[in-house]
Amino acid sequence: MLRTVRVALPIPVEKEYTYELPGALEASVGVGSLVLVPVRARVYTAIVTELDVKVRPEVNLRRVRGVVSDGPVVNTELLELTRWIARYYLCAWGEALQAALPAGMQTKEKVVFYLDSESPAAWENISPRLYEHMVKYRQATPSRLKRVGLRISDEEFTKAERQGALQRIVELESPKVRAKMDRFISLAPAFETATALRDLIPQLHGTKQKAVIQELIRCVESGDAEPLLASVRQNSSAGLQTIKTFEQRAIFSIIEKRVFRIPEWMRPTDIPRSKAPAFHKSQAKAVEVLQQAIETQEYRTYVLHGVTGSGKTEVYLAALEKTFALKQTAIVLVPEISLTPQTVQRFRSRFGDTVAVLHSRMAQGERYDVWEQIRADRYRIVIGPRSAILAPIQNLGLIIVDEEHDGSYKQMDPAPRYHARDVAVMRARMRRAVCILGSATPSLESLANVAQGKYTLLTMPDRVPTQGRSAAALPSIKIIDLCEERYKNNLHGALSMPLIQAIGSRLERKEQVILLQNRRGFAPIFECQNCGFVPRCIACSVSMTYHQVKQQLKCHYCGFVRSPPASCPNCGAAAFAPLGSGTQRVFQDLSELFKGARILRMDRDSTQAKNAHHEILNAFADYQADILIGTQMVAKGLDFGRVTLVGVINCDVGLRLPDFRSEERTFQLLMQVAGRAGRADLPGAVLLQTRRPKHPVFLSLMKHDFNGYAQQLMKEREALGYPPFGRIMGVQVRGAPKRNVERLAEKWRKLLLEQLPSTVSVLGPEQPYIERVEHQYRYFLMIKAPKSYRTLHEDVRMVIKMAPSSMPNLHASINVDALEQV
Numbered sequence: 001m002l003r004t005v006r007v008a009l010p011i012p013v014e015k016e017y018t019y020e021l022p023g024a025l026e027a028s029v030g031v032g033s034l035v036l037v038p039v040r041a042r043v044y045t046a047i048v049t050e051l052d053v054k055v056r057p058e059v060n061l062r063r064v065r066g067v068v069s070d071g072p073v074v075n076t077e078l079l080e081l082t083r084w085i086a087r088y089y090l091c092a093w094g095e096a097l098q099a100a101l102p103a104g105m106q107t108k109e110k111v112v113f114y115l116d117s118e119s120p121a122a123w124e125n126i127s128p129r130l131y132e133h134m135v136k137y138r139q140a141t142p143s144r145l146k147r148v149g150l151r152i153s154d155e156e157f158t159k160a161e162r163q164g165a166l167q168r169i170v171e172l173e174s175p176k177v178r179a180k181m182d183r184f185i186s187l188a189p190a191f192e193t194a195t196a197l198r199d200l201i202p203q204l205h206g207t208k209q210k211a212v213i214q215e216l217i218r219c220v221e222s223g224d225a226e227p228l229l230a231s232v233r234q235n236s237s238a239g240l241q242t243i244k245t246f247e248q249r250a251i252f253s254i255i256e257k258r259v260f261r262i263p264e265w266m267r268p269t270d271i272p273r274s275k276a277p278a279f280h281k282s283q284a285k286a287v288e289v290l291q292q293a294i295e296t297q298e299y300r301t302y303v304l305h306g307v308t309g310s311g312k313t314e315v316y317l318a319a320l321e322k323t324f325a326l327k328q329t330a331i332v333l334v335p336e337i338s339l340t341p342q343t344v345q346r347f348r349s350r351f352g353d354t355v356a357v358l359h360s361r362m363a364q365g366e367r368y369d370v371w372e373q374i375r376a377d378r379y380r381i382v383i384g385p386r387s388a389i390l391a392p393i394q395n396l397g398l399i400i401v402d403e404e405h406d407g408s409y410k411q412m413d414p415a416p417r418y419h420a421r422d423v424a425v426m427r428a429r430m431r432r433a434v435c436i437l438g439s440a441t442p443s444l445e446s447l448a449n450v451a452q453g454k455y456t457l458l459t460m461p462d463r464v465p466t467q468g469r470s471a472a473a474l475p476s477i478k479i480i481d482l483c484e485e486r487y488k489n490n491l492h493g494a495l496s497m498p499l500i501q502a503i504g505s506r507l508e509r510k511e512q513v514i515l516l517q518n519r520r521g522f523a524p525i526f527e528c529q530n531c532g533f534v535p536r537c538i539a540c541s542v543s544m545t546y547h548q549v550k551q552q553l554k555c556h557y558c559g560f561v562r563s564p565p566a567s568c569p570n571c572g573a574a575a576f577a578p579l580g581s582g583t584q585r586v587f588q589d590l591s592e593l594f595k596g597a598r599i600l601r602m603d604r605d606s607t608q609a610k611n612a613h614h615e616i617l618n619a620f621a622d623y624q625a626d627i628l629i630g631t632q633m634v635a636k637g638l639d640f641g642r643v644t645l646v647g648v649i650n651c652d653v654g655l656r657l658p659d660f661r662s663e664e665r666t667f668q669l670l671m672q673v674a675g676r677a678g679r680a681d682l683p684g685a686v687l688l689q690t691r692r693p694k695h696p697v698f699l700s701l702m703k704h705d706f707n708g709y710a711q712q713l714m715k716e717r718e719a720l721g722y723p724p725f726g727r728i729m730g731v732q733v734r735g736a737p738k739r740n741v742e743r744l745a746e747k748w749r750k751l752l753l754e755q756l757p758s759t760v761s762v763l764g765p766e767q768p769y770i771e772r773v774e775h776q777y778r779y780f781l782m783i784k785a786p787k788s789y790r791t792l793h794e795d796v797r798m799v800i801k802m803a804p805s806s807m808p809n810l811h812a813s814i815n816v817d818a819l820e821q822v
Helices: 023-028 076-088 093-099 128-137 142-147 154-162 194-203 207-221 229-236 240-248 281-296 312-325 337-354 364-375 386-390 420-431 444-451 482-487 497-508 583-593 612-621 662-674 696-702 706-720 738-755 792-802
Strands: 004-008 017-020 034-039 042-051 109-115 166-172 180-187 252-259 300-306 329-333 355-357 381-384 396-402 434-439 456-460 476-481 512-516 525-528 545-547 552-554 576-579 599-602 627-630 643-648 685-690 726-735 761-766 776-786 810-816
Touching: 004 034, 004 093, 017 034, 042 093, 042 109, 076 093, 076 386, 076 420, 109 128, 154 166, 180 207, 180 229, 194 207, 207 229, 207 240, 229 240, 240 252, 281 300, 281 312, 281 434, 281 456, 300 312, 300 444, 312 329, 312 337, 312 396, 312 434, 329 386, 329 420, 337 355, 337 381, 337 612, 355 364, 381 386, 386 420, 396 420, 420 434, 444 706, 476 482, 476 497, 476 696, 482 685, 497 512, 497 583, 497 643, 497 685, 525 545, 583 599, 583 627, 599 612, 643 662, 662 685, 662 696, 662 706, 685 696, 696 706, 726 738, 726 792, 738 761, 738 776, 738 792, 738 810, 776 792, 792 810
Parallel strands: 300 434, 300 456, 329 381, 329 396, 355 381, 396 434, 476 685, 512 627, 512 643, 599 627, 643 685
Antiparallel strands: 004 017, 004 042, 034 042, 109 166, 180 252, 525 576, 545 552, 726 776, 726 810, 761 776
16 A cells, blocks of 8 residues: 655745655654655655645655654644644745754755866856865855855856856755764673672772772762763773773673763752742732633733833742642743843752753754753753744643743744744643743733733732832933033043943942943944945945954854955055944943953853853852943843943934834833842942933833833824734845846735735835845835734735745745834
């Protein structure tokens, strides 16, 4: 009997494909298995979604080439959830399924370019630097060329092939991650005790042999019955011949076992267990409501609106305790990887080694092994950023989305462009679980769902009580007018005199300071002072940021790096100067102003090393630093009792963005970072530097009036028909050359206007703030529909089927519930 399978491919095609399953593979393939299948001239890693699909006898099926996984890697629940993601976010099911797997599991194809000719004719009008690289190395991949600073467009590669300079070969790569095996020592039954091993020592003559036995005695006494061979050899300085002697005498044997690569901060430790504190009134009310809901084991979503420092984490912990009492598991989402260390520490102090972490900064092998152990029910809690919502955890009873308003929960590229908060709500609904959306500044979408009765609101308007007070006070907020300070000549770089004085007073009192500068690098502009020339990225329409630490110019969109020019290519003058301030420059200014201060910097550049987040935050928590300067990594969720001052270097960056959500986001970010001050016994203060001191955002911030400002924004959104009172989808068309991208965008606009009803607005196509990224020009359209339009997804899906197929160097993508188009 012919066995068949239906598979979902990790490519942007909506349908699934059916293949013949060879008899030799039948036993190892089930629903959820990873298999290799041919598609035209290529081979893909696909996921089996159905077995024994009926096909017509005359249909000639292609065969499954091989099996990648040992058994299913996706369970029934995740198949259902990813199917919903694909339907709602208008992507392929295979793309959604791929997002649920750790990176490196799939067998991929890679494009390799080989040198085909060195003749000048073949290389005419092609990059000389590419020619030099190919002549030297004879082959290259696009990713390798990027790493050495060569940004070659698809168009130029195609031209080089057409002229005979290069030959393109597609090769199959092995999976980058797999189970790690290692060799261990297994003692024979007669020598499994320390006493039996000691009795051996008089019978041994060599010092190395005795050293091996002494090391084995130490391992047995410490509880390690099967020690790692490499560790025994290293600690005893024994060679392989010594080990073989013991094997030959049947004292022990060498066995191979799987080794799980677990991050150091997740390994079993003797962390002192913490106990739940006495709850203040609003905390106790929230805990009571949530625990009752969890006990019913019915779906409910709650918005936990608590001011910064109100004790939301303790409410989460109490909800988790009830969940575990019912033998269920939980997922906890945090918006920033930088929040993970503190969150993990608090959760492990309550729940021990049952807490797992999943995030993209983990080594691929570590992430794969943790993911495998989550599947095997080794952990009860999974903590991580947005991708953790797809963790393969079983028997889910609770999902917590901390800082639910945060834009980082929305995946931008590649597909699926999902919002983890909304996926969390849907996963909770499917599992009949409880979902908690926590924030000091809830999103307008969540507040609208509360108003419509879809979610239940729980409020905590007061901070946790501290010694001698009924509740810790919210910090005072002061606005500093940068225009006025510049007029008074009171600026030292990006720092105003009031902020400098406030920092100095905190340092004198041995208190700590957090400064937010949401721009990394040393200076955003590197300008010739003679003619105004500014070096720009070769691949993106953006100026390059100056990084003083490495003495380089870097594009923050594509990663292109170059050395700063010694002289201006426009006028020849050696007059370049960095303009503006990033985190590196603020760090330098602080070092000059406060000679003895201990300063830490936390941004994407300073946290690239493994465990860098942990090391920086632990150092600040242990009072090994006085000032922490960083990007928005330092703005959310961090809890340091000695921080009494928060300063924001430039509040205006977010307000300038051409986005209807810019004011909401700015308000949320500033209120969040303000909440880092005065969280314990010491009163806090916040200084906000701006050139727009009369802006409504700052007037509301000074009064800590989130509710009032949210209501004002709600009225504006309702009048304009924007979310949460309307629905939007973004269409991005990208590629090269520019004229072809523009034409394709116009075709999309025409098709959308023809197929969608007149109640729907189609805005654009417009070029975004950054029109070109990685050699690709971009045009955006926005579909703006009323909330009452129920068939928007189905109608846009029909438009996708009718739209012009993606041509070489041209691509179109849909972003459902788009958050930004800049």
